[in-house]
Amino acid sequence: MNIDGRTIDVQDVLIEVRELLSSTCGKEVNVEIQVKTIADAKRITAFASMSGCKGEIENRGDHYSVQVSGIPCCS
Numbered sequence: 001m002n003i004d005g006r007t008i009d010v011q012d013v014l015i016e017v018r019e020l021l022s023s024t025c026g027k028e029v030n031v032e033i034q035v036k037t038i039a040d041a042k043r044i045t046a047f048a049s050m051s052g053c054k055g056e057i058e059n060r061g062d063h064y065s066v067q068v069s070g071i072p073c074c075s
Contacts, residue, residue, distance in 0.1 A: 004034050
């Protein structure tokens, strides 16, 4: 699954990620998220970590890609 967050506010991207992780609670998730800045990528990685997943950032030149994977915690 992919989420292209390059044209929307990072807050909206975080809401999409939260909804995705909630809907896959207890199941393996693997999603790529594209964002404009390294700061946005770090926010998504931190959120993924707090949710029990792993986030890896890759610089793609004109944007950053965050690969979120793992099994989200249920809360």
